[in-house]
Amino acid sequence: MVSTQSQPLQDVAHWLTQHHSDGINLSIRELLYYQSKTSLLDLSPRKTIQAKLAGTYLAKTKGRGMEFDEARHYQPGDDIRAIDWRVTARTGKTHTKLYREEKERPIFILTDLSASMHFGTRFLFKSVQAAHLTALIAWSARKRGDRIGGLLYNQDQHLEYKPLTRQKAVLSLLSGLMQLHQPNQQRPQQLSFSDACARLRRLARPGSLIFLISDFSQLNDTARQHLHRLGQHCELMAYPISDPFEHSLPSVKVPQLVSVTDGNEQRTLLLGEKQTAKQYQQRHQQQTEAMVHLLKQCRCQVLPVSSAMPLEQQLANRR
Template sequence: MKSRLQTSDLLKKVRRIEIKARGLSEQVFAGQYHSAFRGRGMAFSEVRGYQVGDDVRDIDWNVTARYANPFIKVFEEERELTVMLLVDMTGSTAFGTRSESKRELNAEIAATLAFSAIQNNDKVGAILFTDEVELFIPARSGKKHILYLIRELLSFEPRSRETNLNVPLSYLNRLIKRRCTAFLISDFFQWGEPYSQTLMLAARKHDLVAIRTYDEGAVELPQMGIVRLLDAESGEERYIDTSSPRLRKAYRKSIEEQLETFRSNCLRGGVDHIEVSTGKDYVPELIKLFGVRR
């Protein structure tokens, strides 16, 4: 189901993100993406005569015996990748106290990664999720496909507003048989059901990267007296006294617990991760991510 965004406004947003994402992928991330996210492995290319300095482990003994001269096997990297973008569409991502919401930031980061991928002839697909898979976009290449993907990220209206990170990870494992590069882009705001085991299983099968988006305005509870709060995921409303030091401390602790859960899960699963705030430049974090993986 589509949102009620006016077509002209949607096209303007898509165009703005396209210009920025393409510029970054061409000017800032050129070459870095290729080095950071390698192909599926090495494929046999040809045999050639042995040269001084060649690794003796690459000698093709059958050809060597046939021609009575040493020959070695030459391998080339299988470059083409399938890139899957697992993007959080839950109610909490609509929040933002800066110039953009977490959902808009998610879309922009996904677009930058997508344009970087197609420049390297990789295919890009997406899984938009809440506590269910809301939309699956099969992996394809080409600018037209990426623009369609960006439009969906900005305009898609999910059926649910709640979060279950196990859902997209399990779906990825079932659907994508061959190893792919997967970016899980979310605020990782999930209570209750643990997702550490599913995260580890996905990381074993695929090259998984976690990108946590957050809003600094939500880290601390401001002192505003008695206010009405709406839970963006459950829809529950209640009044709280924000002047209470105990309540603000409890709120801060809950945020820290969410962050600690995210970081410890990534560490245990061997998952590279970055954290990006709304209203701030995400480019340095992506550059850091690429640099760590080179």
């Protein structure tokens, strides 16, 4: 493991030791760490809450909630128990109290732990960073009192979690991360990102806040269609996770051939050759722009995350 451009090697080693991580494998202690970092995320609703169940969020619609909104003239059919007698006495005309409905907003986290996520040249594997982000979102939702559900998957299997409000929901999710983080590399690819999106459509209810954590290397037209349907009734937050090596080839003094793999195919790259490096960077930039364009078409808010530096540092800088 090499140092990042912003962090010397000794700082990287100190961070990993302090957070009980080696950057490759997952430990429960490094996931529990984010319970104290919930202030890094703002989970306030950005869209109208469309859920039908009562909860803690004020909706724009009027109804029988706890939060007083306004008083208006009495209309035939209004509940006489809602008459505002003070305003009625002051104006001489019958007025009715209106309240803001309070609705719930379940939170779903889709976390990709497939083969392409088990890659990293600096600091952490993308899969480890994805697990850190999943833990942070889950703890933040728990602190707000939101119901937390999730769908975790690798190329072998998936785990589904129905939304719950108890701390047990977070711990179950973290346990699932630990379970799926070590896929069976001997088996052929069975599950894909589009499969996970299809399952998520059956799990998520209108009004949910959905976090998508992946490198989106398998984002195809089928997945886009599923996400487009989800985006019509839910709020989508996409966190593309990438490694610096995927953006540009490292510079070397002496040209050399290296072998690389995406988890499925293996190829060789020539390092130290300017034309190869330029073509590599341009191709990745085009792929990234296409991926972001597709996600935004599905009404996703796109927030890129790097595996090359601590998650809390990136979120603090973003805020």
